[in-house]
Amino acid sequence: MAWEAVLQVAVIALGAYLLLLGGLAVYARRHPEVVSLRDALRLGPDLLRLIRRLATDRAVPLRARLMLAALAVYLILPIDLIPDFLPVIGYADDVVLLAVVLRVAVRSAGADALVRHWPGSAGGLRAVHALAGVRGPDPDGPDRNTA
Template identity: 55%
Template sequence: MTGSLLIGVLVGAATALVLVWVALVVVMIAARPRGGLLREAVRLLPDVLRLLSRLAADKTLPRGVRVRLALLMVYLAMPIDLIPDFIPVLGYADDAIIATVVLRGVVRHAGIAAVRAHWPGSDDGFAAVVRLTGLRDTER
């Protein structure tokens, strides 16, 4: 009886993990930047990584923002991707999509002025980040 219970628990846990992963893939498909913005997000990834580290080190930002940024950087440093590379489009762009989603939340909480102050790239790159986050740069 205990052996069948253990198997049932393991099957249930595996099923739950698969369902959570499928839900995550669906969320990433829905949250991905549309049109050419995904290509821009991948191109901007080095500047965005520098931006994230600068924002995470900024003690004037709320702790929750810095925690999100630290968790994102840990995820980006992991050698295992959440979405395998064999899945078309999302497989190679999952890091850019996740960074974009987190950056949207960071910009909404920290403000666009903080992002502008820490942006390491060009003005065109910053304009692309503004488009990716769905916000308007009213502080130019």
């Protein structure tokens, strides 16, 4: 039935989001100078908006946009490298793949594209810069809260 597939996708997305939140909460407590707990909790929805914006921006290289589209398809499909019914590790492949594709896409598109499309706070942007391995904004700059 169609509703079962929609429910499965919703449960997978919620599980991946909760796993991401847990990891971010631990990271935020250990590194408060990089990202606050509040910014860490907002990072999931902000990342989804960032991925959508980067994937639809024609200024971003085609290779990066195709990788982001493939990531979206992979996350939507119920078939995973590691089955999602396995506790914790089942969602780890989704989170790792998201991090790797985002890193490659942001490095390909450039830090300017990341700043241009980032919908969240400056703390979240610093965390994504760290994840992507690109030079971030001035830490003394104003807090961009455009969401």
